[in-house]
Amino acid sequence: MSQPTTATAEDTPPGGPRGPLDRFFDLTGRGSTVPRELRGGVTTFMAMAYIILLNPIILGGAKDINGAALSIPQLTTMTALSAAVTTIVMGLAGNVPMALASGLGINAVVAFQAAPQMTWPQAMGLVVIEGVIIVLLAVSGVRQLIMDAIPLALKHAIAVGIGCFIALVGLVDSGFVTSSAASPPLALGIGGKLSTWPTLVFAVALILMIVLYVRRVPGAILISILAATVLAVVIQSNAKIPARGPGSWGVVTPELPDKYFAMPDFGLFGNVDLFGGFGKAGVITALVVLFTLVLSGFFDAMGTILGISDEAGLVDDKGRVPNLGRILSVDGLSAAFGGLTSSSANTVFVESAAGVGEGARTGLANIATGALFAVTLFLTPLAGVVPAQAAAPALVVVGALMMAQVAKLDWDDLDIAIPAFLTIVFMPFTYSITNGVGAGIVAYTLIKVVRGRAREAGWLLWIVSIVFLLYFGLNVVEEVLGVK
Numbered sequence: 001m002s003q004p005t006t007a008t009a010e011d012t013p014p015g016g017p018r019g020p021l022d023r024f025f026d027l028t029g030r031g032s033t034v035p036r037e038l039r040g041g042v043t044t045f046m047a048m049a050y051i052i053l054l055n056p057i058i059l060g061g062a063k064d065i066n067g068a069a070l071s072i073p074q075l076t077t078m079t080a081l082s083a084a085v086t087t088i089v090m091g092l093a094g095n096v097p098m099a100l101a102s103g104l105g106i107n108a109v110v111a112f113q114a115a116p117q118m119t120w121p122q123a124m125g126l127v128v129i130e131g132v133i134i135v136l137l138a139v140s141g142v143r144q145l146i147m148d149a150i151p152l153a154l155k156h157a158i159a160v161g162i163g164c165f166i167a168l169v170g171l172v173d174s175g176f177v178t179s180s181a182a183s184p185p186l187a188l189g190i191g192g193k194l195s196t197w198p199t200l201v202f203a204v205a206l207i208l209m210i211v212l213y214v215r216r217v218p219g220a221i222l223i224s225i226l227a228a229t230v231l232a233v234v235i236q237s238n239a240k241i242p243a244r245g246p247g248s249w250g251v252v253t254p255e256l257p258d259k260y261f262a263m264p265d266f267g268l269f270g271n272v273d274l275f276g277g278f279g280k281a282g283v284i285t286a287l288v289v290l291f292t293l294v295l296s297g298f299f300d301a302m303g304t305i306l307g308i309s310d311e312a313g314l315v316d317d318k319g320r321v322p323n324l325g326r327i328l329s330v331d332g333l334s335a336a337f338g339g340l341t342s343s344s345a346n347t348v349f350v351e352s353a354a355g356v357g358e359g360a361r362t363g364l365a366n367i368a369t370g371a372l373f374a375v376t377l378f379l380t381p382l383a384g385v386v387p388a389q390a391a392a393p394a395l396v397v398v399g400a401l402m403m404a405q406v407a408k409l410d411w412d413d414l415d416i417a418i419p420a421f422l423t424i425v426f427m428p429f430t431y432s433i434t435n436g437v438g439a440g441i442v443a444y445t446l447i448k449v450v451r452g453r454a455r456e457a458g459w460l461l462w463i464v465s466i467v468f469l470l471y472f473g474l475n476v477v478e479e480v481l482g483v484k
């Protein structure tokens with residue numbers, strides 16, 4: 001891929017014999033070094049650390065059918081634990097710079113679709129089953145077959161769509177872009193105006209990151225995140241911006257905590273009722289929830305794995321990813337582990353692209369990211385210091401890098417141009433990677449049919465298209481079947 005790297009003489013792989021770390025992670029083979037991997041891993045952690053705070057807020061804010069809520073401190077521990085374990089396992093087994101944590105798409109399904117119809121252990125039981133189904137699809141080779149069936153052009157479009165999506169996520173999380181019920185639905189800052197301290201911090205961080213990055217300063221992204229965090233803490237200690245409301249920092253208010261250390265509470269571990277949800281909510285309702293979980297988990301991770309691999313230059317000329325079977329299996333296991341820990345399905349995070357932007361190319365970066373998540377198990381108060389405004393510019397800059405893939409598409413070929421465009425725009429516009437993948441695949445198959453080339457799509461894409469049509473029409477199906 002064509003991004004500028006941040007190599008220095010200190011970074012250059014030595015010509016001598018390769019050490020055990022180098023051999024295990026193939027650092028030299030992938031043109032990387034230990035410092036670069038560590039820098040990438042730390043950067044990814046900085047871009048993802050917010051999840052330790054946000055996931056408990058989303059899951060802990062919802063009530064189950066009995067009106068019970070999960071404990072926020074326990075959720076915080078479980079979110080950090082599952083991110084640490086799954087990220088390290090992915091690094092060791094998959095050797096890719098792809099960190100995992102509780103997915104924001106899926107946790108909303110768990111909190112707002114599953115939990116209100118059953119108990120928390122039953123909802124988490126469905127998450128475990130989802131993960132097991134995804135593992136079965138991976139080990140049977142079906143998941144890989146589906147990935148291979150997706151045309152190369154759509155794989156590039158997925159990377160571009162994810163780039164646009166993470167840029168929007170960054171802009172929204174930092175309050176630089178806000179939504180309102182009035183028109184226009186999206187606006188700059190508050191009501192079209194940038195006038196708050198948090199947006200200033202975002203702007204400073206973004207400018208600093210761009211300047212350092214184009215000047216190829218090693219650690220550009222990380223330095224900018226840290227510098228912006230310091231700026232944010234200084235501003236907050238003087239301006240005392242309220243934690244909630246317009247103009248606030250969002251999930252993380254950058255304040256130095258009173259205490260830095262807290263003992264983790266593992267009380268939610270194993271709090272799972274595997275099949276009880278089918279009895280409580282009804283078989284069809286539970287199956288509809290399971291279908292949504294599997295489809296989102298399957299295609300969100302697939303899109304993210306393709307996008308990050310493409311960005312890291314790990315794919316071959318057919319768009320194939322190394323160690324794909326293992327990566328997909330670990331991804332499924334991670335979803336199940338998320339259920340087991342009540343932290344909701346863990347999935348490959350798009351934020352891993354920030355570490356790739358910093359030079360990460362192997363699973364060693366994951367060891368750094370995972371180790372930092374493990375440390376936060378004991379330092380949960382400190383995890384709340386980096387505000388979105390400091391970390392989110394990384395998502396915008398990396399979004400720009402991922403845009404490079406758009407040049408690989410033949411925009412004069414409508415068979416490609418229209419599905420690729422839909423893939424790209426559906427991701428940011430519907431805030432979902434899965435929707436983008438689905439829109440592209442359905443459009444691709446449709447165009448092949450109306451052009452009299454139905455066979456070119458291949459039978460597998462046909463099946464996937466039908467499944468996606470079901471997914472998009474799920475509400476209609478639910479009404480027909482009379483389920484909630």
Ligand SMILES: Nc1nc2[nH]cnc2c(=O)[nH]1
Binds near residue numbers: 102
């Ligand atoms: N791919 C992916 N990345 C994320 N980053 C935060 N949440 C998510 C998610 O649900 N999926």
